[in-house]
Amino acid sequence: MSVNILDTSQNRGRVDLLVIQLLRDTGIIREISIGTMEFRMAVQKFVYLLQVVGGLDLGFKFEWLSMGPYSKGLQNYYQRISKALASNLENNVVEFSVLEWVALEAVKKLLFNVKEQMGRLDVKVLEIVASLIMLCRDVYPKPQDPVEELVLRKKLLREDVLKIWSVIDRFGICI
């Protein structure tokens, strides 16, 4: 059989399950409506965090765009995740591999610490977390001060960004 979508579709098959788990466990599911722009943003940032913070190789390549890390490949998954959420599949018990559990726990640990620091965890905060991590790890040339770069670029409150940065810094995510 020839090499095409039938082969590559297998590798990323569990992305939807992982994202649904994070949506549920972090409580972000309650902040968004399925299928909206915020929903898509949450999917994008969760997968980025699963790869970078969780160390899970899901094979998505992320670009640095005005709204932070973005992978075109994830456009194929919005509908799958929406469908699964809509059909209440999110309540099903899913068995994850050890690596997947480790990744989920690492992302949750980071986000819960951010929530504690900020007093909230919504899609906007998620965007700042993922953007700061991308700025300090993947963007080239690396900006001297990721906080300043993000504050200037997105006209955010410096205080908020600094709070989130302090958590990221503590976790030693930036290399």
Place this chain on the structure above:
Amino acid sequence: MIRLTSRDAPKIHGVKRIYDEVHGYIELSGVELKIVDSAVFQRLRFVRQLAAAWYVYPGATHTRFSHSLGVMHIMGLVTSRLIDLGYIYSIDDVQLLRLAALLHDIGHTPFSHAIEPFYKYKLNIGHEDLSKIVILENSDIREILSSYGYDPKTIVALLEGRYKEPLYNQLLSSDVDVDRMDYLIRDALHTGVAYGSIDLQRIIATLVVDGEGNLAILDKGIDALENFYLARMHMYKTVYYHKTLVGYEMMLRRIYEYMNEYTEDPLFPKSRDDIIRIARSGDIALWHDDWFLGMMIDMYRRGRCRELKELIEAFFLRRGYKVVVDRSRFDMNPIDIDGDRDVVMLKEIVNGVKSRVEAHQIALFVDDIKILDEDPYIAPRIIVDGRASIPITDVENSVVRVIPRRYHIKRLYAIGSKWQDVREYLTAKGFIDA
């Protein structure tokens, strides 16, 4: 940000001009000329832009070489516009972007998209990764860039969309990027598909940057943008995924798979390290379509493997994979591989027909092609009434709202010599009408 007038705008100093069939004279700066003259770039003269499309469209023999020059030229036009508007103010940035455009296809394999899925599947390496390897590992390219003060890693970051300036990443990789602008025009010209062409001048003349720093089009350019999407949709169907063309590309890939197994040649890299080795040694300069065709002839004459000989003969005599069942269609949603009835049926047929044909004589092709980025925060944005910037997919009167988002391709192919047998089997089983 400093706003420059067009009078102040810095310009790239051209040291040589090359005549291009699409854009006319293309000017090259000193560093660009050095890159073009390097062996790894000259290789692109022997990598055809549309793989085996010349088997369907005889004129489609244009190469990655002319396309790369064209993309660089368009990047020059776009950056001139953005300089005039004050969104780019450094001549170094313009040169950097032109170099990234020039080098964006440097890593294509022989027969490009026909062969590349092989490496994607086997080594998880796509042509973007190959470009990265060539730029970072080939000493000619690295030294040319460095001697003019350009960091190869910056070029790679631009090509991977990881550059610090999101606007530049969009110029190189978005729905309306410089790559697409060139290939749609060039491919339409060489195939003769008239409805594949676009109004490049209008698109560039209406390009702006919105308040969020995203590329956008003024509403007076919306017709040109709509035409761009329609052209793209037509080109996907009539050229890029033409049934016969896809059949020959699959055949080439299968031949490559066999030859990779049977041939110990450095130009059949078996690992990422092997690829790095040929990029470093410069051997990669010969890794192109003509080399592969030569290897095919050599292999055919030696005839060591029966299946391979049959495939090569079918390719050269134009008796390759011919479509038996085609369930392709446009759709608004991504394909659901597991639940799609057509895909399930095609898989069933493949299993059922095994007693009549050998594995290499049949091929299943399933793909899901995205016609437009509909994600609201990366879809091309339109500046409406000089104020708000909204995704084109949200513009009320735009035809883009109803353009299909996806092209689902679902086809079964059989080699020419077995095509009739397979047809008869499918008719007998009721899969197709007689």
